[in-house]
Amino acid sequence: MPTSSASTTDSAKPAASGGVQSLERAFDLLERMADAGGEVGLSELSATSGLPLPTIHRLMRTLVACGYVRQQPNRRYALGPRLIRLGESASRLLGTWARPYLARLVDETGETANMALLDGDEIVYVAQVPSRHSMRMFTEVGRRVLPHSTGVGKALLAHTPEDEVRALLARTGMPAATEKTITTADGFLAALSDVRQLGYAMDDNEQEIGVRCVAVSVPDSPTAAAISISGPAGRVTESVTERIVPVLQQVAAELSHALTNPGPAA
Structure with missing residues (x-):
């Protein structure tokens, strides 16, 4: 041959x-x-x-x-190093592509919608569409946070092998943002088990007192991504969460399809 x-x-x-x-x-x-x-x-x-x-x-x-x-x-x-510039530009575009889907989340849930990526050991927010309520949550696009205190962090790490999660937590530490922040690796791994069982992640006053966040991962995304809604705990109640989760999952599936199916060739 x-x-x-x-x-x-x-x-x-x-x-x-x-x-x-x-x-x-x-x-x-x-x-x-x-x-x-x-x-x-x-x-x-x-x-x-x-x-x-x-x-x-x-x-x-x-x-x-x-x-x-x-x-x-x-x-x-x-x-x-030349990949860094490409990655930064792609992250900005990813946020732009996601905005119509986030806008739908705002229309259907009434709360602020976010998209976040796992970048190294950190969560970075790449897109947001704010709620129309006068009292609403605001996270600056480009903001970086540690995964252990966020709903998107849990959603993104839910299917990561346990030893890799423990290694990540050892590198970042688990500082308490509030009195409800999970601060032990075992506690965080238990929370990830709940995410796998329920199909969604929660941040219940763990990043900021008075704020709840509901998040799901974007399945089969080219890069690890999650979308979420966040709002005052008084509005994002347990019954509201039950209504929001199917909407989040449907929008995540549609966004995944858009990201993994390229348009027609030139």
Whole structure:
């Protein structure tokens, strides 16, 4: 089988999707690097991707030349700094795309709607549509908080392996924002178990006294994302929560579909 000639024409091969195979492979390698923590060796990439080492080496060399990957002194490869600008721009666009869905949440629930991402060990809010009530919650877009005291944090970490959650909490600490904040790893893991059972997460006066937040993750999102509504505890009651949760889940499913189904090719 003429593997050597196939490898030399790899960049010209059409992908099964009708695109360019080498581009698909390069992006797949970047995502595998991110899944591995941002730094990998060629043999690891070959084992997980199934691609031959010469193909991976050629793709990585191109990514290094473009600044999207850098080679470390130990010969391993790490995600490069040029990805930061792309990521920041993509996060802003993600918030823009989400706004119509958040606006629907406000229309149907009457409360402020938010979208947040897990960025490293922190939660970052990327979009918000405020409630029309005079008394409403306001979270600045771009604000960063620790996951343990937020509904979106619980929603985003609910299906993360326990050892990874414990490691994250050990790195961030668990400072008390209020007297109701969960401040132990065991307590937080118990809360995550509740999220998995119920299908939604709650922040009950844990980030700010007098405020309740109900959150769900966006299923199959290209990056870990969650949406939520937040409002005064007197309005976001148990009975109101029962009504809000199906709306949140439906909007999250529709947003997921929009994010994972690209528009028609040019």
